[in-house]
Amino acid sequence: MIKFLVYVAIILGALAIGYLVRVFELASSLKGTKPEVITEKDNKLQARLMLFFLFAFFAYVIWNLVEFAPRMLPVSASEHGVEIDWLFNFNMAILFFVFTITHIILFYFAFKYYGRKGIQVTYLAHDNKLEMIWTIIPAIVLAIIIIFGLKSWNKITSDADPNSMIVEVYAQQYNWTARYAGADNKLGDANYRLITATNDLGMDEKSAEGKDDIIVKNEIHIPVGKEVEFKFRSRDVIHSAYFPHFRAQMNCVPGMTTMFHFTPTITTAEMRKDPYVIQQVKEINAIRQAAAKKEGRTEKPYEFNYILLCNKICGKSHYDMQMRVVVDTEADYKKWLATKPAFFAAPPADATKKEVAEIK
Amino acid sequence: MSDNHGHHESHHGHDSHDHHHDEHHHQESFVTKYIFSMDHKTISRQFLITAVIMAFLAMLMSFIFRLQLAWPGEEFAIINFLLGDKMGKDGMINPETYMALVTIHGTVMVFMVLTGGLSGTFSNLLIPYQIGARDMASGFLNMLSYWFFFLSSVIMMWGFFIESGPASGGWTVYPPLSALPQAMDGSKMGMTLWLVSMSLFIISALLAGLNYIVTVIQLRTKGMTMTRLPLTVWAFFVTAILGVLSFPVLFSCALLLIFDRSFGTSFYLSDIYIGGQALEQTGGSPILYEHLFWFLGHPEVYIIILPALGLTSEIISVNSRKPIFGYRAMIGSILAIGFLSFIVWGHHMFMTGMNPFLGSVFVFTTLLIAIPSAVKAFNYITTLWKGNIRYTPAMLFAIGLVSTFISGGLTGIILADSALDINIHDTQFVTAHFHIVMGVSAILGMCAGVYHWFPKLFLRHMNKTLGYIHFWGTFIAAYGVFFPMHFLGLAGVPRRYYSNSAFPMFDNLIDINIFITSFAALAAAVQLIFLFNFFYSMFRGPKSEQNPWNSNTLEWTTPMANTHGNWPGALPVVHRWPYDYSKPGKDQDFVPQTVPLAEGEVDGGGH
Ligand code: HEM
Ligand SMILES: [Cu+2]
Ligand SMILES: [Cu+2]
Numbered sequence: 001m002i003k004f005l006v007y008v009a010i011i012l013g014a015l016a017i018g019y020l021v022r023v024f025e026l027a028s029s030l031k032g033t034k035p036e037v038i039t040e041k042d043n044k045l046q047a048r049l050m051l052f053f054l055f056a057f058f059a060y061v062i063w064n065l066v067e068f069a070p071r072m073l074p075v076s077a078s079e080h081g082v083e084i085d086w087l088f089n090f091n092m093a094i095l096f097f098v099f100t101i102t103h104i105i106l107f108y109f110a111f112k113y114y115g116r117k118g119i120q121v122t123y124l125a126h127d128n129k130l131e132m133i134w135t136i137i138p139a140i141v142l143a144i145i146i147i148f149g150l151k152s153w154n155k156i157t158s159d160a161d162p163n164s165m166i167v168e169v170y171a172q173q174y175n176w177t178a179r180y181a182g183a184d185n186k187l188g189d190a191n192y193r194l195i196t197a198t199n200d201l202g203m204d205e206k207s208a209e210g211k212d213d214i215i216v217k218n219e220i221h222i223p224v225g226k227e228v229e230f231k232f233r234s235r236d237v238i239h240s241a242y243f244p245h246f247r248a249q250m251n252c253v254p255g256m257t258t259m260f261h262f263t264p265t266i267t268t269a270e271m272r273k274d275p276y277v278i279q280q281v282k283e284i285n286a287i288r289q290a291a292a293k294k295e296g297r298t299e300k301p302y303e304f305n306y307i308l309l310c311n312k313i314c315g316k317s318h319y320d321m322q323m324r325v326v327v328d329t330e331a332d333y334k335k336w337l338a339t340k341p342a343f344f345a346a347p348p349a350d351a352t353k354k355e356v357a358e359i360k
Numbered sequence: 361m362s363d364n365h366g367h368h369e370s371h372h373g374h375d376s377h378d379h380h381h382d383e384h385h386h387q388e389s390f391v392t393k394y395i396f397s398m399d400h401k402t403i404s405r406q407f408l409i410t411a412v413i414m415a416f417l418a419m420l421m422s423f424i425f426r427l428q429l430a431w432p433g434e435e436f437a438i439i440n441f442l443l444g445d446k447m448g449k450d451g452m453i454n455p456e457t458y459m460a461l462v463t464i465h466g467t468v469m470v471f472m473v474l475t476g477g478l479s480g481t482f483s484n485l486l487i488p489y490q491i492g493a494r495d496m497a498s499g500f501l502n503m504l505s506y507w508f509f510f511l512s513s514v515i516m517m518w519g520f521f522i523e524s525g526p527a528s529g530g531w532t533v534y535p536p537l538s539a540l541p542q543a544m545d546g547s548k549m550g551m552t553l554w555l556v557s558m559s560l561f562i563i564s565a566l567l568a569g570l571n572y573i574v575t576v577i578q579l580r581t582k583g584m585t586m587t588r589l590p591l592t593v594w595a596f597f598v599t600a601i602l603g604v605l606s607f608p609v610l611f612s613c614a615l616l617l618i619f620d621r622s623f624g625t626s627f628y629l630s631d632i633y634i635g636g637q638a639l640e641q642t643g644g645s646p647i648l649y650e651h652l653f654w655f656l657g658h659p660e661v662y663i664i665i666l667p668a669l670g671l672t673s674e675i676i677s678v679n680s681r682k683p684i685f686g687y688r689a690m691i692g693s694i695l696a697i698g699f700l701s702f703i704v705w706g707h708h709m710f711m712t713g714m715n716p717f718l719g720s721v722f723v724f725t726t727l728l729i730a731i732p733s734a735v736k737a738f739n740y741i742t743t744l745w746k747g748n749i750r751y752t753p754a755m756l757f758a759i760g761l762v763s764t765f766i767s768g769g770l771t772g773i774i775l776a777d778s779a780l781d782i783n784i785h786d787t788q789f790v791t792a793h794f795h796i797v798m799g800v801s802a803i804l805g806m807c808a809g810v811y812h813w814f815p816k817l818f819l820r821h822m823n824k825t826l827g828y829i830h831f832w833g834t835f836i837a838a839y840g841v842f843f844p845m846h847f848l849g850l851a852g853v854p855r856r857y858y859s860n861s862a863f864p865m866f867d868n869l870i871d872i873n874i875f876i877t878s879f880a881a882l883a884a885a886v887q888l889i890f891l892f893n894f895f896y897s898m899f900r901g902p903k904s905e906q907n908p909w910n911s912n913t914l915e916w917t918t919p920m921a922n923t924h925g926n927w928p929g930a931l932p933v934v935h936r937w938p939y940d941y942s943k944p945g946k947d948q949d950f951v952p953q954t955v956p957l958a959e960g961e962v963d964g965g966g967h
Binding site: 003006014017018021022024025034035036038042043045046047049050053057060061064068069071072073081083084087088091092095098099102103105106107109110113114115116119120121122123124125126127130131134135138139142145146149150152153154156157158173191192193195202235236237238240242244245247248249250251253254255256258259280283284287288302304305307309310311312313314315316317318319320322 | 529534536638644683685688711712719724738739745746748750751759766767773779782786821825832835839843844851855856864869870900902904942943964
């Protein structure tokens with residue numbers, strides 16, 4: 001019934017506009033003007049709108065920057081991330097300049113040269129010099145962008161330091177598991193055919209390197225100031241391990257192992273004291289508390305945490321595939337790791353396995 | 361619409377290549393005239409109307425998921441109204457429906473609207489008209505291409521009516537997600553429909569493309585050399601070549617996926633444990649799929665934008681009453697873009713674990729493509745300089761395109777820098793980039809084309825006031841929607857998330873999402889105005905005179921009627937390039953291509 005009424009309303013609405021347009025057209029043909037012909041008045045109005053748009057657009061862009069930029073990610077918590085941020089700002093400065101210039105010219109011309117009687121059009125079909133200029137200048141600017149970009153890219157993707165700590169991040173629909181390499185800093189073999197309810201990662205019992213491997217769910221701890229080499233695997237579909245606060249990302253692809261290494265530079269505790277972060281957390285909590293109050297529930301205050309999230313569409317709960325990342329001081333990290341038994345530890349191994357299975 | 365077919369007149373004008381028309385066209389019935397028509401103009405209208413409907417549906421889908429993003433978990437009567445009780449239960453969508461909507465929205469917009477619709481409408485309309493041909497090289501293949509397209513569109517939408525729902529792995533449908541029915545409901549029957557639909561679409565695109573290429577090469581009228589072709593035709597021509605070279609790769613890509621899904625092969629699958637079971641397949645690689653997909657996928661984005669740029673070149677020149685600046689540089693840019701677009705696909709895969717050196721190569725080639733793109737933008741701007749701009753709605757849309765093409769192209773340069781892509785790959789920043797540079801630009805270009813060539817399509821004019829409102833509403837809404845989206849990406853928000861509420865760190869972004877959705881509502885509302893104007897003017901708009909924009913190109917030398925064979929008499933003969941606007945020493949500010957050169961007059965922009 002409601003559907004029917006909506007359809008009727010739509011049809012009536014369309015008819016009404018139809019009549020309006022008709023009346024309008026008839027009126028203008030009575031006046032002897034053709035409604036489809038573009039008049040000088042039209043040109044002038046649209047030209048002014050173009051100029052107005054130019055100003056409004058830049059006001060809007062600036063408003064966006066002022067209003068939204070403070071909600072961006074805080075300072076990078078990794079060494080290479082600082083370089084990425086610098087590079088981003090550097091490129092943005094160039095591009096913003098180009099954006100500004102081209103838009104000013106575009107809309108100014110659109111305003112200035114609107115059609116009217118008696119205007120002198122310049123018949124200009126081409127100009128080799130101009131065309132050379134705007135081929136060569138972009139080429140030079142792009143060369144600069146490429147050189148800076150590739151310098152950083154090569155540095156970031158170069159081989160990890162052989163002494164870096166190895167951690168495996170294992171993806172599955174819809175959670176993450178971390179595996180620490182243990183004292184030998186070597187990950188044991190694993191095979192998807194060995195996966196069982198209690199052996200989530202398909203670890204191979206016979207692999208000597210795997211004896212001391214430690215499996216952790218829910219959160220991943222890494223020590224500050226130490227390079228970590230992450231190795232990524234996936235059990236089912238492609239996922240992407242995205243650590244926004246560290247400006248790090250790598251796809252997790254079933255059937256292969258991918259890698260990414262970085263050095264965290266700011267502990268979680270330190271980051272929580274960063275004024276920018278404090279401000280953001282304050283705003284977030286205000287929003288959360290207000291929402292909770294409206295719904296009549298209580299809400300624990302949010303505390304800043306680093307996060308690992310899935311950034312490749314992977315199924316229905318793709319939007320909620322996350323793991324907390326904690327950057328500790330070296331001492332705290334060691335203390336934390338010591339509480340975690342190896343997966344294949346001698347009795348009470350059963351207990352550990354059970355715990356892992358339950359969380360799943 | 362009035363169809364004054366000048367059948368009898370068209371007889372003597374027929375050339376040998378289409379003598380077969382003579383045999384049947386007296387028995388032309390409603391079916392052969394409007395449905396299974398082989399006439400390029402009718403086929404063009406069929407593509408356009410289908411595309412307008414598909415675009416409208418795809419827009420509604422986006423509006424539904426925008427509501428979810430701005431007000432997650434809230435109930436909306438309109439969602440229930442549009443999706444029914446199964447998908448839109450209680451006026452909400454669940455994560456699976458969300459992903460299905462995102463997927464079909466993307467696929468329909470990219471393929472049905474901006475590939476099939478845009479090229480299908482304007483290549484069909486303008487190639488024969490502007491090169492001075494009676495029709496396409498093969499009217500039959502042309503007709504088939506439309507009907508394959510139609511079938512493919514229907515099958516794509518069919519997914520919404522089956523139990524397990526449509527494909528939902530994103531428009532790129534990466535396996536293993538799309539290959540394994542266990543992975544999500546959308547990978548069941550819906551994915552099969554998607555693959556069938558795309559296969560039909562590819563057939564349609566290939567039939568159409570081959571036809572366009574042959575027509576441009578073979579059927580140009582006397583005097584129409586390649587360097588006298590309007591830039592529209594150049595754009596359609598190169599687009600068709602890109603399509604013919606890249607769509608077969610997508611076909612293989614889809615075929616192997618069909619094998620993996622149905623026949624137990626493992627092209628894309630390896631070492632997978634899913635649904636409590638270890639799969640037998642080993643040795644394949646999902647990365648292979650990505651390579652094959654993007655080998656089409658990147659040329660595809662240029663298949664979308666080149667025709668829009670071609671239309672823009674023509675419209676900007678005609679309405680500035682000036683020759684397009686740098687005609688040859690424009691052709692060079694089209695060719696350079698066409699070539700380069702085949703060697704940049706890896707920039708979609710920087711984060712797949714690709715060898716970093718290979719990544720560097722793709723950074724290099726990708727940034728190279730920005731140079732011809734920049735040349736085009738500068739040439740448009742210079743064409744406006746010291747012009748005498750007539751603001752038809754089409755002209756407004758064309759200028760809007762130049763703006764969005766620049767803003768979106770610039771963020772492409774950020775994404776192409778692999779080091780920067782690490783942090784923004786697959787975030788909302790990418791969504792913002794490609795919507796502005798491709799989505800919005802191509803839609804603006806398509807609208808420009810519709811307003812400008814409406815008199816050739818339906819022999820009437822669209823209402824200009826509604827056109828002005830449509831332009832400003834669309835243009836403002838486009839920046840309202842997509843500009844803030846960059847910031848979401850920079851805050852770390854991924855694409856294709858059903859909701860951001862699983863992450864408290866994103867809670868302070870909710871008002872950005874509300875802002876975006878409000879502008880999406882504005883965009884949708886002004887499209888209703890367009891829709892009205894389009895159908896109203898088709899039947900009741902003021903009749904157009906023969907050459908309403910004082911253009912030089914050949915389509916305006918045909919009578920304002922759907923003449924079979926286009927020119928009632930002999931084919932026109934071309935004497936000059938198409939951009940002699942405001943040429944010094946002429947008494948009019950345009951000189952049609954059919955006007956012979958005066959003594960001592962230089963062709964091609966000299967004077
Ligand atoms: C200056 C020229 C351009 C450059 C340098 C550029 C660069 C890029 C890069 C590097 C990506 C991948 C980003 C990522 O996934 O992380 C991308 C994505 C994309 N670009 Fe561009 N682009 C340019 C122009 C265009 C144009 C003209 C179009 C279309 C007309 C376009 C359409 C797209 C689309 C559709 C995607 C997203 C595909 C997806 O993942 O769904 N780009 N662009
Ligand atoms: Cu995932
Ligand atoms: Cu691309």
